Amino acid sequence: MKSAKRAVPAEAHPLSTFMNEAVRPGRTKRTAARLALSAAMREGTLKPGDVLPPEKELAAILGVSLGTVQVALRQLQEVGIIVRRRGDGSKVASTEPLTSSIWHFRFISRRDGKRVRPIAELVDIDMVEQTGIWTDFLGPKPAYCRISRRYAVSGCAPFGAEMYLDPVLVPGLAETHPDEWRMVNIRTELEARYGIFVQGTSQTVQLAPANSISARRLGLQLGGHIYEIFAEAYGPERRPVYFQRLFVPADDYALSFFSGIGA
Numbered sequence: 001m002k003s004a005k006r007a008v009p010a011e012a013h014p015l016s017t018f019m020n021e022a023v024r025p026g027r028t029k030r031t032a033a034r035l036a037l038s039a040a041m042r043e044g045t046l047k048p049g050d051v052l053p054p055e056k057e058l059a060a061i062l063g064v065s066l067g068t069v070q071v072a073l074r075q076l077q078e079v080g081i082i083v084r085r086r087g088d089g090s091k092v093a094s095t096e097p098l099t100s101s102i103w104h105f106r107f108i109s110r111r112d113g114k115r116v117r118p119i120a121e122l123v124d125i126d127m128v129e130q131t132g133i134w135t136d137f138l139g140p141k142p143a144y145c146r147i148s149r150r151y152a153v154s155g156c157a158p159f160g161a162e163m164y165l166d167p168v169l170v171p172g173l174a175e176t177h178p179d180e181w182r183m184v185n186i187r188t189e190l191e192a193r194y195g196i197f198v199q200g201t202s203q204t205v206q207l208a209p210a211n212s213i214s215a216r217r218l219g220l221q222l223g224g225h226i227y228e229i230f231a232e233a234y235g236p237e238r239r240p241v242y243f244q245r246l247f248v249p250a251d252d253y254a255l256s257f258f259s260g261i262g263a
Contacts, residue, residue: 013061014045026177029064033072038183042119048094078185108254111155120152123178134164134243137232145174150218156252160218163244204230215247225250
């Protein structure tokens, strides 16, 4: 007769180690849980297709409430890192669609022809007074709130993004900890935190030399060309919500366009 398999104590589970490393001053528990799970995927502890522990068990492993785990999983689902289906639980996605709810194209690696899967993200939030191409859409303001992101992708050069918003629409955003905005779908977070809803976008793609000030500030590879992608997001009555632009090295990525519903 075979002996029953003993369950691994929560504190001895590999994911608990990632959680211990993710807990830092200034981070909420849901942010720590989200970053712990994404780190486990980045390091290979959780591989594409792996099924995550049930939510109650995962909450015990991470030392947080069930509600906190559910919020963290929802945020990871919104950026396509995990797949959740009722009755099947949650599993690590095999590919990363990368904000397909906002963009009508996907990034394809020229190395293997697959959709890219970011393995890390750095976020910075600041206030900028200078005007730029975002001013034409958002209008003149004393200052703009800027969210800068830099994505690392295995086997490809990193790419970056900048989002500009009217601070009046997002009070206090510039004072939040940048980690609160890592590995989340910023669009849905803006909806949840500030009641800002995007009803559509206008998007433009152009090929440009990779020597802009923004590309250098984001630490992107210089030389060659980049796809410079602009998006103007608007809400009801076409009121401006945010202006966003991406800087994507053209030598490493191709763009795959698709038709979708919504923006």
